[in-house]
Amino acid sequence: MTASALQPNAMIQTVGLEKTYVLGAENIVRALRGVDLAVTQGSYVAIMGPSGSGKSTMLNLLGCLDRPSGGSYFLGAEDVSQMDDDALSEVRGRRIGFIFQSYNLIAQLTVLENIQVPLVYQGVDLRDYEERCQELARLVGLDDRLDHRPNQLSGGQQQRVAVARSLVNDPLIILADEPTGNLDSKTGREVLDLIDRLNRGGKTIVLVTHDDHVAERAHRVIHMKDGRIDREVVNRPVPETPEATFHHE
Amino acid sequence: MLRFQFIGTVKLGIKSLLLHKLRSVLTMLGIIFGVCSVIAMLAIGEGASYEAQERIKKLGSNNIIINSIKPAEESGQTASTRGFQIDYGLTYRDGARLQAIPGALRVLPMRIIRENVRFSRNEVPCQVIGTLPFYPAVVGMDVVRGRFLCEMDELHENNVCVVTAGLAQRLFPYQDPLQHAVKIAEFYYRVVGIVRETGTAEQRPQTGQMEGEPLDNNVYIPLSTSRVRFGEVLMKRAAGSFSAEKVELHRITVQMEGMSAVETADPQIKQVLNRFHDRNDYETVVPLELLRQAEATKRSFNMVLGSIAAISLLVGGIGIMNIMLASVTERTREIGIRRALGAKKRDIITQFLVETVVLSIGGGLIGVTVGVVIPFLITAFTGRITIVTAYSIALAFGISGAVGIVFGLYPARAAADLDPIEALRHE
Ligand SMILES: Nc1ncnc2c1ncn2[C@@H]1O[C@H](COP(=O)(O)OP(=O)(O)OP(=O)(O)O)[C@@H](O)[C@H]1O
Ligand SMILES: [Mg+2]
Numbered sequence: 001m002t003a004s005a006l007q008p009n010a011m012i013q014t015v016g017l018e019k020t021y022v023l024g025a026e027n028i029v030r031a032l033r034g035v036d037l038a039v040t041q042g043s044y045v046a047i048m049g050p051s052g053s054g055k056s057t058m059l060n061l062l063g064c065l066d067r068p069s070g071g072s073y074f075l076g077a078e079d080v081s082q083m084d085d086d087a088l089s090e091v092r093g094r095r096i097g098f099i100f101q102s103y104n105l106i107a108q109l110t111v112l113e114n115i116q117v118p119l120v121y122q123g124v125d126l127r128d129y130e131e132r133c134q135e136l137a138r139l140v141g142l143d144d145r146l147d148h149r150p151n152q153l154s155g156g157q158q159q160r161v162a163v164a165r166s167l168v169n170d171p172l173i174i175l176a177d178e179p180t181g182n183l184d185s186k187t188g189r190e191v192l193d194l195i196d197r198l199n200r201g202g203k204t205i206v207l208v209t210h211d212d213h214v215a216e217r218a219h220r221v222i223h224m225k226d227g228r229i230d231r232e233v234v235n236r237p238v239p240e241t242p243e244a245t246f247h248h249e
Numbered sequence: 250m251l252r253f254q255f256i257g258t259v260k261l262g263i264k265s266l267l268l269h270k271l272r273s274v275l276t277m278l279g280i281i282f283g284v285c286s287v288i289a290m291l292a293i294g295e296g297a298s299y300e301a302q303e304r305i306k307k308l309g310s311n312n313i314i315i316n317s318i319k320p321a322e323e324s325g326q327t328a329s330t331r332g333f334q335i336d337y338g339l340t341y342r343d344g345a346r347l348q349a350i351p352g353a354l355r356v357l358p359m360r361i362i363r364e365n366v367r368f369s370r371n372e373v374p375c376q377v378i379g380t381l382p383f384y385p386a387v388v389g390m391d392v393v394r395g396r397f398l399c400e401m402d403e404l405h406e407n408n409v410c411v412v413t414a415g416l417a418q419r420l421f422p423y424q425d426p427l428q429h430a431v432k433i434a435e436f437y438y439r440v441v442g443i444v445r446e447t448g449t450a451e452q453r454p455q456t457g458q459m460e461g462e463p464l465d466n467n468v469y470i471p472l473s474t475s476r477v478r479f480g481e482v483l484m485k486r487a488a489g490s491f492s493a494e495k496v497e498l499h500r501i502t503v504q505m506e507g508m509s510a511v512e513t514a515d516p517q518i519k520q521v522l523n524r525f526h527d528r529n530d531y532e533t534v535v536p537l538e539l540l541r542q543a544e545a546t547k548r549s550f551n552m553v554l555g556s557i558a559a560i561s562l563l564v565g566g567i568g569i570m571n572i573m574l575a576s577v578t579e580r581t582r583e584i585g586i587r588r589a590l591g592a593k594k595r596d597i598i599t600q601f602l603v604e605t606v607v608l609s610i611g612g613g614l615i616g617v618t619v620g621v622v623i624p625f626l627i628t629a630f631t632g633r634i635t636i637v638t639a640y641s642i643a644l645a646f647g648i649s650g651a652v653g654i655v656f657g658l659y660p661a662r663a664a665a666d667l668d669p670i671e672a673l674r675h676e
Contacts, residue, residue, distance in 0.1 A: 060670055063589070065588075065589055065669050065670050065673070066669075066670055085593070085594060086593050086594070086595075089588065089591055089592060089593040089594075089596075090591070090593075092588075092589060092590065092591050093590060093591020093592075094591070098589050098590070100673070104582070104585075104586045104589075104673065105586075106583050106586055106587075107583075108264075108265065108268055108583075117586070117587065117590050118590040118591050120254065120257045120258075120261075120592075121254065121587075121590065121591040121592045121593070121596055122254075122591065123252075123253050123254035124253060125253045126253070126257070165590070169591070
């Protein structure tokens with residue numbers, strides 16, 4: 001597959017993406033067996049499927065946290081599967097925002113400091129971003145908790161900090177692996193409303209979930225099975241955005 | 250851009266150390282002890298060798314000192330035999346013969362007699378040294394007031410004397426010594442000068458082999474006067490019995506042209522003297538050799554210190570590495586989060602390295618402070634000279650910094666090499 005075959009307005013495109021875990025000579029786990037997926041800018045995609053079908057593996061590859069064993073992955077126009085470790089870190093820091101099931105906040109840091117972590121690795125002066133961090137905290141409704149520590153917050157509040165953190169570098173894509181898995185349905189809804197708002201603001205979102213109600217919010221639902229895409233359901237069309245193609249600077 | 254990142258990483262390191270204050274301090278202890286022991290021990294060693302060297306230098310590094318000593322076999326007899334007279338030691342003729350040694354500049358004979366020196370009610374036990382006018386040129390000495398002995402004094406066997414500054418103070422607390430005469434045994438001697446031996450003004454007399462004369466309480470009189478007034482045979486009373494010794498000269502100091510001459514002259518002197526001394530009744534002291542020995546001792550002393558310091562710093566380093574490895578395990582999840590949020594491997598390395606370097610440099614700083622204070626206290630309480638050299642501080646500090654980097658590198662690498670996903674999953 002060459003770059004010319006790529007969809008012109010795809011933010012994310014995988015071609016024959018494979019991931020194989022070699023645990024022993026006889027024990028090889030093929031977690032992904034050739035996934036072709038294209039996600040256009042501004043779309044909201046949910047990935048569903050039974051446990052062990054490779055959803056998290058897929059999301060980790062999309063998030064550049066791991067490297068595929070085969071196939072290629074284009075983020076914008078760049079072939080991410082060929083990048084070295086430093087370049088991948090760069091991509092994670094600048095283009096991708098993560099929201100994890102278990103929040104993954106740093107326990108020693110305050111809410112504000114947790115939101116600032118991605119900025120630290122961009123080498124910017126944190127003082128220039130104070131206003132932006134407060135704005136984000138206001139967005140997730142935690143502007144009065146900036147100097148609290150994660151263990152002083154409820155699960156929903158912690159996940160909202162994680163949402164704010166995922167936004168601080170103004171990423172192109174937000175990847176969320178079961179973001180509401182640890183939350184009750186009400187707080188879960190609050191977090192999902194937040195994600196909806198981000199999508200309406202133009203962010204591309206890929207979200208893994210087991211919950212049909214969660215998947216309903218997405219434009220498209222991808223169903224996975226045994227490391228492959230089983231079927232795809234389109235809920236709604238992706239709204240037209242004035243600038244549909246992704247320009248790499 | 251890098252600047253902010255670096256400052257941020259350093260702040261992060263310090264913050265995480267402050268989070269575990271006790272642990273950080275305990276980790277630093279190894280380095281603190283290592284550094285402070287290096288500095289303190291080097292300061293003590295340096296001070297001790299300085300003292301030794303000063304003492305030796307005072308004897309004159311160009312000099313060879315020959316002392317009369319009582320032959321060993323006969324010292325037992327004198328105690329039991331009443332009125333026995335021993336005849337030993339250096340003679341005037343020895344002095345004349347030593348002039349012929351190649352490279353010998355001056356040969357200074359001395360008679361050293363212990364007597365009480367009196368002025369009015371004051372009485373001080375002294376060494377009465379009969380010697381020649383060029384004494385100050387051979388043994389470093391300042392004439393503080395008046396003059397030293399002169400050729401005329403020698404020629405006419407004058408009853409004049411020169412006293413050391415300390416003695417002058419003790420004998421003449423209120424009077425001007427130069428206006429008066431002191432009484433030694435039966436005779437009066439006019440004080441013509443006050444001297445101070447150079448570089449050793451404040452030192453107290455000490456007993457010891459390489460010691461020349463005690464530094465205080467010396468009275469110098471012309472050699473000829475000493476012979477005439479005290480005679481060649483000296484009586485000694487001890488516990489009811491008395492003994493008599495006939496000693497012409499108690500000491501001859503041979504001043505050589507230079508240090509190289511000193512080395513060749515020592516065996517030659519022995520050769521010359523042995524022809525006329527069949528008993529072992531003299532000894533030679535070569536300050537230069539003592540100086541060399543002192544330096545060699547210092548070198549091996551420093552070597553021992555160095556190994557002790559190296560071991561304690563090594564132990565300190567291992568302590569740091571141990572804690573950092575534990576800290577990496579404890580913070581695996583955090584490392585995973587940071588990697589997911591854009592941290593490169595080198596950011597993680599820097600973060601952990603900053604912590605170890607801060608630990609070791611912090612420990613080094615405390616160690617330097619304590620290490621400088623300890624010698625100061627030792628000097629204050631024991632009066633021993635201690636010298637804190639800049640190089641020992643630089644050495645200790647440099648090593649502690651190096652220890653931090655060397656022992657911090659492995660845990661830091663281990664942290665950076667963690668797989669981001671594995672690290673994120675870590676519980
Ligand atoms: N590090 C790994 N080593 C070996 N096998 C792995 C590893 N990570 C995942 N797998 C395997 O890959 C397959 C897909 O795992 P993945 O975590 O992607 O599933 P999932 O769809 O997210 O499941 P769930 O809904 O339970 O989270 C599973 O069979 C799993 O055992
Ligand atoms: Mg999963």
